[in-house]
Amino acid sequence: MTPAAKPPLDRTEPGAPGALLVIVSGPSGVGKDSVIGEIRRVPRDPDYHYVVTCTTRPRRSYEIDDVHYHFLSEAEFMRLRDEGELLEANEVHGNWYGTPRADVRDALRQGHDVILKIDVQGAAVVKQKVPEALLIFLVPPSLEDLFGRLQARATESADELDIRQRNAALELARQSDYDHVVVNETGQIERTARRIHDIITREKAANPDRRTRV
Secondary structure (H helix, E strand, O other): OOOOOOOOOOOOOOOOOOOOEEEEEOOOOOOHHHHHHHHHHOOOOOOOEEOOOEEOOOOOOOOOEOOOEEEOOHHHHHHHHHOOOEEEEEEEOOEEEEEEHHHHHHHHHOOOOEEEEOOHHHHHHHHHHOOOOEEEEEEOOOHHHHHHHHHHHOOOOHHHHHHHHHHHHHHHOOHHHOOEEEEOOOOOHHHHHHHHHHHHHHHHHHOOOOOOOO
C-alpha cells in the first residue's frame, strides 16, 4: 500500500507573539551542552523548548538517541533535507547536522521560546531564513583554554582534534555576526546560563509583539 503523501509544510503562520527562536553557537569545546543543561535545570513558565538536532555523526557511548541527537543514516538525513523538513543542514567535521523545522515551528506557535544549539554555519543559514532569530555566541576565556577543554574531554582522535582546533579559531572570528557574545568562564556555568536567560528576557521585553516565522 502506497503511503499518503505528506502535506506541504505551512511556513505562513507565524509563532505566538513574543516567542523567540534563540540560537546558541560557539566552537567545539566551549561548553554549549553544559550551559544549555544548566538553563534547562531551572523551570520556567512557559518553559523553553529545546530542539534536538539531527546528525549523521556516530553516537558516542554516553549519548542517547532522540535525547542528545536524532542519530540518522546519511540516506535518512538526505531524505529529510530534500523534502524540506530541515530548517538548515550543514556538513561539519565530516558529518551532517540539521534542525527539524516542524519541531521549531510547533513550539513557537505554542508560545514557547525555542533554544537551538547549532554550529556557526547553521546559525548563518537560520538567520538568513529567520531574520527575527536571536543569535548568541559562546566564547572561551582564551584559545589556550578552549584547546585544553577539547583535549581533556578525549572524545576525538588526534586527527579529529586537530580539525576541531583549527575550525575553532576560524569560528571565533565570526562572533561579530551575532547579536550577543557571552564569555563562558571556566567553572562558571551557572553565571553563563544566567546571562543567556537575562539576554532572552530583555529581548522579549523590548519586542513583546514580535512574531517569528519558520
